[in-house]
Amino acid sequence: MVKAVLLVVALAVFTVAALLLPLPPLEEIRGLVAEAGWWGPVGFGLGYAAPTLAPLPKNVLSIGAGVLFGFGPGLLVVYLAAMVGASAAFWLGRALGREAVERFTGTRGAKAEDVLDRHGFVAVVGVRLVPVLPFTAINYSAGLTSLGWWPYFLGTLIGIVPGTASYLALGAYGFDSGARAELALAVLGVLTLAGVALAARARRRSTTTDV
Structure with a gap:
C-alpha cells in the first residue's frame, strides 16, 4: 500500500513538472537522445x-x-535492463543467504518467499503482473527459495x-491526448487495483491463520 501511494505521488510530481516547467518539445528531446547513439540506450539501461x-x-x-x-525502443531498453537486474538480484540473494536478505527486505521478503516457494512459476508470473508489489524484495527472496x-x-x-508496457506507453504517449495514453492509464489502474485486492486478501488469510 505504501509503495502504491509513493507511486501515485511520483506520477503526480512528474505530471506537474511536465506541465509547469519550460521543457523543450518532445521531438527535440528525442533528437538529443538519438545524437548520443548507442550510448543513450546503453547508459539508460545500466x-x-x-x-x-x-x-x-x-x-x-x-x-x-x-x-x-x-514506445518500441524504450520498451526494449527497459525490458532488457529489468531482466538483467532481476537475474542479478536472484543470484545475489542466493549467494548472500537468508540472514542478509531478510535484513534487507524485512517482512515483505518473507511473505514473498513463502508464496514463491509454494507456487513456483505461477506465483512469479502473478506477482510480476502487479506493479505495486515490491519488485526488489521479490527478486532477492526468490533466490532463497527452492x-x-x-x-x-x-x-x-x-x-x-x-505493467512495463503500460508505463512505457504513458511516457511515450502521455504528452498527447488519445486512446493509447488512456489505455495505458486504464491498464495501470486495473493492475494496481488487482495488487491492492491481492494484498488485502493475503492480509486476511494471514490474520485467519494467526487466529
Whole structure:
C-alpha cells in the first residue's frame, strides 16, 4: 500500500513538472537522445538495472524511457535492463543467504518467499503482473527459495510485460491526448487495483491463520 501511494505521488510530481516547467518539445528531446547513439540506450539501461538491486522506484524510470526513446525502443531498453537486474538480484540473494536478505527486505521478503516457494512459476508470473508489489524484495527472496532460475526467469519475463508496457506507453504517449495514453492509464489502474485486492486478501488469510 505504501509503495502504491509513493507511486501515485511520483506520477503526480512528474505530471506537474511536465506541465509547469519550460521543457523543450518532445521531438527535440528525442533528437538529443538519438545524437548520443548507442550510448543513450546503453547508459539508460545500466542506470535502470542498477536501482533494480535496491528498493528504489523504477516505474518513473520506465515512464522516462518512454519519453526519451519512444514506445518500441524504450520498451526494449527497459525490458532488457529489468531482466538483467532481476537475474542479478536472484543470484545475489542466493549467494548472500537468508540472514542478509531478510535484513534487507524485512517482512515483505518473507511473505514473498513463502508464496514463491509454494507456487513456483505461477506465483512469479502473478506477482510480476502487479506493479505495486515490491519488485526488489521479490527478486532477492526468490533466490532463497527452492525455485530454479529458469522458472523464475521465464515467470519474470512474462509477468512484467503488461505493467512495463503500460508505463512505457504513458511516457511515450502521455504528452498527447488519445486512446493509447488512456489505455495505458486504464491498464495501470486495473493492475494496481488487482495488487491492492491481492494484498488485502493475503492480509486476511494471514490474520485467519494467526487466529
